[in-house]
Amino acid sequence: MTILISLYGLLIGSFLNVCIYRIPREESIVFPSSHCPSCNTKLRWYDNIPLVSYLSLMGKCRYCGGPISPQYPIVELLNAFLYIIIYLQFGFSFNFIFFAIIFSILIVIGIIDLKEMIIPDVLVLLIMGITVVYKLLSYILYNSPPDIPNSIGGLVLSSLLFVAIIFLSKGGMGEGDVTLIASLGFILGVKYIFLTIFLSFILGAIISILLLLFKIKGKKDPIPFGPFIILGFMITVYWGEQLLNWYISNFFRGV
Secondary structure, three states: OHHHHHHHHHHHHHHHHHHHHHHHHOOOOOOOOOEOOOOOOEOOHHHOOOOHHHHHOOOEOOOOOOEOOOHHHHHHHHHHHHHHHHHHHHOOOHHHHHHHHHHHHHHHHHHHHHHHOOOOHHHHHHHHHHHHHHHHHHHHHHOOOOOHHHHHHHHHHHHHHHHHHHHHHOOOOOHHHHHHHHHHHHHHHHHHHHHHHHHHHHHHHHHHHHHHHOOOOOOOOOOOOHHHHHHHHHHHHHHHHHHHHHHHHHHOOOO
């Protein structure tokens, strides 16, 4: 099962690369079929085998010899890895399907934000729509209470916090970060979205300092915050309960 999930993750990862390239350009993710971004030659099926094609072609286009970005195998491997992590957490279940879809969308958002400094509204709305369907089906199929007040609280409070940050920092954070955190707040609810926010700021501070120390970024260079939100969310999904229990047991013992 792990091997099958890994292969499926690689296949979906290949499609995610199409989304990453086309969505910021407002192009269809369905038509036309895949083509080389350098020479525009239509790619054959054997040019699109996840990971295998990149390695066999040594990172170059078969037709023009132009370089193929290492982003392609990285995204494919990352998606496969995350699918395995989700499978280990939830097993092959309805929760696995839901979080696999959400994590894949977040990969697309994170890479686009890193490259283009934007978070497409269509992807945030997609997360919201899928989450509504997930909560509805969970209730119908498994009689699992959707806890809508908690979801709405996570959405509203997290977005208000980020709006306040934008106002106080005079634009130090983008509006896309507000919509992203709101959609994730709707998934997690109040308690876990604030853990996500805490983790995102910790990760953002550490990674930003490292980027400055190694002179990868300058002091005036913008650093997108969306990827840190996404990392915080993924950690919360996998380790959220353990982190909160550890925090409470160590800092609120005897209170």
